[in-house]
Amino acid sequence: MSDKKRRRGDAGASATGRKYRPASRAEELRNQLKSDNEILASLRKICAAAQSSSSTSKTLTLSDLSLSSSCREVSDRDSSSVLQSIERSALDAARSILSGSGFSFDVPSRSSSNQLYVPELDRIVLRDRCSSRPFASLSTVRKATITARVLSLVHAVLLRNIHVTKRDLFYTDVKLFQDQTHSDAVLDDVSCMLGCTRSSLHVVASEKGVVVGRLVFYDDSDRIDCTKMGIGGKAIPPNIDRVGDLESDALFILLVEKDAAFMRLAEDRFYNRFPCIIVTAKGQPDVATRLFLKRMKTELKLPVLALVDSDPYGLKILSVYMCGSKNMSYDSSNLTTPDIKWLGVRPSDLDKYQVPEQCRLPMTDQDVKAGKDLLEEDFVKRNEGWVKELETMVKTRQKAEIQALSSFGFQYLTEVYLPLKIQQQDWL
Amino acid sequence: MSDKKRRRGDAGASATGRKYRPASRAEELRNQLKSDNEILASLRKICAAAQSSSSTSKTLTLSDLSLSSSCREVSDRDSSSVLQSIERSALDAARSILSGSGFSFDVPSRSSSNQLYVPELDRIVLRDRCSSRPFASLSTVRKATITARVLSLVHAVLLRNIHVTKRDLFYTDVKLFQDQTHSDAVLDDVSCMLGCTRSSLHVVASEKGVVVGRLVFYDDSDRIDCTKMGIGGKAIPPNIDRVGDLESDALFILLVEKDAAFMRLAEDRFYNRFPCIIVTAKGQPDVATRLFLKRMKTELKLPVLALVDSDPYGLKILSVYMCGSKNMSYDSSNLTTPDIKWLGVRPSDLDKYQVPEQCRLPMTDQDVKAGKDLLEEDFVKRNEGWVKELETMVKTRQKAEIQALSSFGFQYLTEVYLPLKIQQQDWL
Numbered sequence: 075m076s077d078k079k080r081r082r083g084d085a086g087a088s089a090t091g092r093k094y095r096p097a098s099r100a101e102e103l104r105n106q107l108k109s110d111n112e113i114l115a116s117l118r119k120i121c122a123a124a125q126s127s128s129s130t131s132k133t134l135t136l137s138d139l140s141l142s143s144s145c146r147e148v149s150d151r152d153s154s155s156v157l158q159s160i161e162r163s164a165l166d167a168a169r170s171i172l173s174g175s176g177f178s179f180d181v182p183s184r185s186s187s188n189q190l191y192v193p194e195l196d197r198i199v200l201r202d203r204c205s206s207r208p209f210a211s212l213s214t215v216r217k218a219t220i221t222a223r224v225l226s227l228v229h230a231v232l233l234r235n236i237h238v239t240k241r242d243l244f245y246t247d248v249k250l251f252q253d254q255t256h257s258d259a260v261l262d263d264v265s266c267m268l269g270c271t272r273s274s275l276h277v278v279a280s281e282k283g284v285v286v287g288r289l290v291f292y293d294d295s296d297r298i299d300c301t302k303m304g305i306g307g308k309a310i311p312p313n314i315d316r317v318g319d320l321e322s323d324a325l326f327i328l329l330v331e332k333d334a335a336f337m338r339l340a341e342d343r344f345y346n347r348f349p350c351i352i353v354t355a356k357g358q359p360d361v362a363t364r365l366f367l368k369r370m371k372t373e374l375k376l377p378v379l380a381l382v383d384s385d386p387y388g389l390k391i392l393s394v395y396m397c398g399s400k401n402m403s404y405d406s407s408n409l410t411t412p413d414i415k416w417l418g419v420r421p422s423d424l425d426k427y428q429v430p431e432q433c434r435l436p437m438t439d440q441d442v443k444a445g446k447d448l449l450e451e452d453f454v455k456r457n458e459g460w461v462k463e464l465e466t467m468v469k470t471r472q473k474a475e476i477q478a479l480s481s482f483g484f485q486y487l488t489e490v491y492l493p494l495k496i497q498q499q500d501w502l
Numbered sequence: 503m504s505d506k507k508r509r510r511g512d513a514g515a516s517a518t519g520r521k522y523r524p525a526s527r528a529e530e531l532r533n534q535l536k537s538d539n540e541i542l543a544s545l546r547k548i549c550a551a552a553q554s555s556s557s558t559s560k561t562l563t564l565s566d567l568s569l570s571s572s573c574r575e576v577s578d579r580d581s582s583s584v585l586q587s588i589e590r591s592a593l594d595a596a597r598s599i600l601s602g603s604g605f606s607f608d609v610p611s612r613s614s615s616n617q618l619y620v621p622e623l624d625r626i627v628l629r630d631r632c633s634s635r636p637f638a639s640l641s642t643v644r645k646a647t648i649t650a651r652v653l654s655l656v657h658a659v660l661l662r663n664i665h666v667t668k669r670d671l672f673y674t675d676v677k678l679f680q681d682q683t684h685s686d687a688v689l690d691d692v693s694c695m696l697g698c699t700r701s702s703l704h705v706v707a708s709e710k711g712v713v714v715g716r717l718v719f720y721d722d723s724d725r726i727d728c729t730k731m732g733i734g735g736k737a738i739p740p741n742i743d744r745v746g747d748l749e750s751d752a753l754f755i756l757l758v759e760k761d762a763a764f765m766r767l768a769e770d771r772f773y774n775r776f777p778c779i780i781v782t783a784k785g786q787p788d789v790a791t792r793l794f795l796k797r798m799k800t801e802l803k804l805p806v807l808a809l810v811d812s813d814p815y816g817l818k819i820l821s822v823y824m825c826g827s828k829n830m831s832y833d834s835s836n837l838t839t840p841d842i843k844w845l846g847v848r849p850s851d852l853d854k855y856q857v858p859e860q861c862r863l864p865m866t867d868q869d870v871k872a873g874k875d876l877l878e879e880d881f882v883k884r885n886e887g888w889v890k891e892l893e894t895m896v897k898t899r900q901k902a903e904i905q906a907l908s909s910f911g912f913q914y915l916t917e918v919y920l921p922l923k924i925q926q927q928d929w930l
Contacts, residue, residue, distance in 0.1 A: 238912050239762040245908040248860040280761035284737045293732020304721020304739050309712045311734030333708035334667040337740055432676040480673040484666050
């Protein structure tokens with residue numbers, strides 16, 4: 075132990091302690107790094123290719139696949155057209171009542187039996203099954219009433235041109251809604267009925283994402299320059315419909331799972347060395363961050379590279395960004411960003427970068443099960459590289475966090491790991 | 503039910519549905535509102551008084567109370583002085599070893615038996631008990647080794663002038679630390695030993711707070727104008743030592759418990775009508791937000807008004823801002839903001855504003871117990887108004903969220919509730 079102590083003591087004398095530690099592989103990899111200009115040149119080619127291919131090949135839609143009649147998706151619509159739709163449905167109800175037939179809403183089913191994974195689109199959409207919600211029926215009168223009330227509340231919100239949360243909506247009529255799950259569920263119904271996104275209804279989720287780097291955009295008419303947002307970054311706005319005029323000279327978007335890695339990248343101003351936009355939802359992606367990523371990808375046509383933990387959870391997070399959650403499948407085209415590249419930390423990186431044994435964590439049985447479940451998912455099966463990586467993870471039963479790279483020095487992530495990944499175009 | 507339906511239907515026809523709902527008290531209160539200019543004039547007086555009193559009366563310190571020898575607090579120190587202290591402790595150890603007496607660290611005890619609530623300061627501080635951590639003892643050799651290692655790592659971080667997270671620190675030597683709780687605990691020890699804050703060690707927590715409104719500051723030399731941060735606001739930087747040059751023409755700081763209320767205030771640009779700085783940690787306050795609030799309060803000398811849920815949890819959040827958490831009592835002077843005013847939502851507001859019964863929630867037994875526990879806390883006892891409010895809460899067994907005000911219209915919070923509160927100087 076006294077020997078160990080002495081070694082530790084020595085390490086403290088160097089700036090990072092790296093030299094004195096068994097990290098020769100780390101140094102070897104550092105030496106493989108080419109000049110930034112060389113790395114940037116190849117990056118520019120990739121970026122240009124991505125932009126030209128996305129400008130020539132248009133994104134597939136349901137109608138390209140002749141599915142638009144049998145499947146249902148919502149889209150962003152402006153306030154005035156949503157207001158018109160609501161008014162039309164009120165008039166229809168009034169007419170129906172006056173003609174003596176009472177009234178009823180046709181509500182698309184959002185149950186899993188009505189969901190469909192479309193491989194060509196790489197996302198889940200809704201089939202076209204609808205159910206009737208008549209007012210004059212004991213079993214549906216309550217839901218029909220709630221539906222009418224939510225329609226009227228959304229109408230009021232849109233007229234005022236403000237945004238509210240689901241919680242706000244619930245509190246406007248607790249007596250009727252009784253429980254927030256009831257108003258939330260009907261709100262999703264209303265989205266589907268009107269064929270518009272929840273953002274178009276001006277009902278927003280709270281935001282927790284942040285963005286920093288080579289991006290300029292407008293948030294409610296304030297110009298935001300994300301290279302001038304210090305280390306804290308800019309909080310991603312909850313209301314995507316007030317975000318506009320995205321401009322960027324970035325070569326890629328770096329999607330980061332965690333806060334700590336985001337902070338490292340922001341403090342080191344990684345985007346100055348490799349022009350990029352860095353974004354994180356700090357864990358499980360929220361709707362605002364997913365909308366924002368989708369918007370960036372669509373408008374700026376940049377490749378998206380993901381930096382997540384090497385564990386099933388990291389991959390699940392990627393799947394939410396890419397394929398959406400089953401819960402909101404009717405809105406999958408607006409919420410999902412297909413074609414995200416898995417940059418790291420990948421199971422194969424653990425050996426390639428010789429991450430020390432003690433920085434790897436044993437996978438629990440539950441982790442292994444989650445990994446095996448992922449191997450059955452369509453979005454994984456489609457990508458051979460991902461399958462191999464996942465198989466490695468499940469076989470070795472080892473996982474690791476992005477932070478594990480700190481064992482080679484606090485800035486190894488920004489100084490060696492990421493530059494080398496980019497130089498070698500090492501993503502899947 | 504059909505009667506109800508019709509009523510709901512009618513409500514939808516007006517913009518907010520307010521007119522047709524039993525909210526006459528809400529209207530009555532709206533009519534009590536004076537002109538903004540009148541409200542602002544009285545606000546300016548309060549603000550000026552706060553600023554002149556805080557410039558004449560200096561903040562009490564431990565030495566004013568003759569407690570500096572028997573109590574211990576840490577302070578912000580610049581990198582070079584912390585580096586010197588670490589080098590000095592290394593030299594001391596070397597000298598001690600060379601003289602044949604081995605070496606040992608003197609570590610202040612952070613246990614609750616060594617903590618003291620100082621009413622004059624209104625916060626918890628550490629007493630002066632220290633314990634010895636000799637290297638040449640089986641029971642302390644591991645902790646002494648970890649202490650030396652953490653000192654050397656912090657030294658490396660400070661030399662590079664970067665910031666890292668506790669997790670980064672842990673991963674630099676998983677073999678030695680074994681579990682993050684071990685390196686975290688020693689990090690706090692090192693803070694106390696060196697008499698500096700954790701921020702001074704450049705070990706930062708991830709941030710989750712956001713700020714918007716009449717504040718300009720520098721985040722790592724980027725100028726941030728918080729009136730131009732759209733609705734999303736500016737993410738509060740994790741590293742407070744890179745925050746500087748705060749400027750503001752605000753009349754108060756509005757501390758908001760929750761995200762949804764923050765969004766309402768930001769979207770309505772409340773700070774344009776009543777010059778203020780709006781800040782939230784989105785629930786339980788994180789260290790970065792607490793440091794930021796303290797910094798604003800100290801440098802700008804503005805009153806802090808708090809908008810929290812009317813439940814024991816809301817008050818607990820206030821207590822963390824005001825008195826700190828017991829866990830970090832050695833750093834209480836930097837983390838705590840005394841003299842926060844409880845603006846709302848207060849238990850007495852529920853009747854005063856006639857919040858509908860169905861928007862109030864019954865308190866669970868656990869809630870009631872938490873409320874009763876709070877009545878025993880010194881920071882509550884010191885404020886008669888708070889005691890009364892808490893007693894009302896416990897007696898009525900009712901709680902309510904800020905969002906409950908939405909029952910009078912989505913913008914009732916910004917258009918009536920807050921302006922009236924400010925006009926009536928209704929805070930405790």
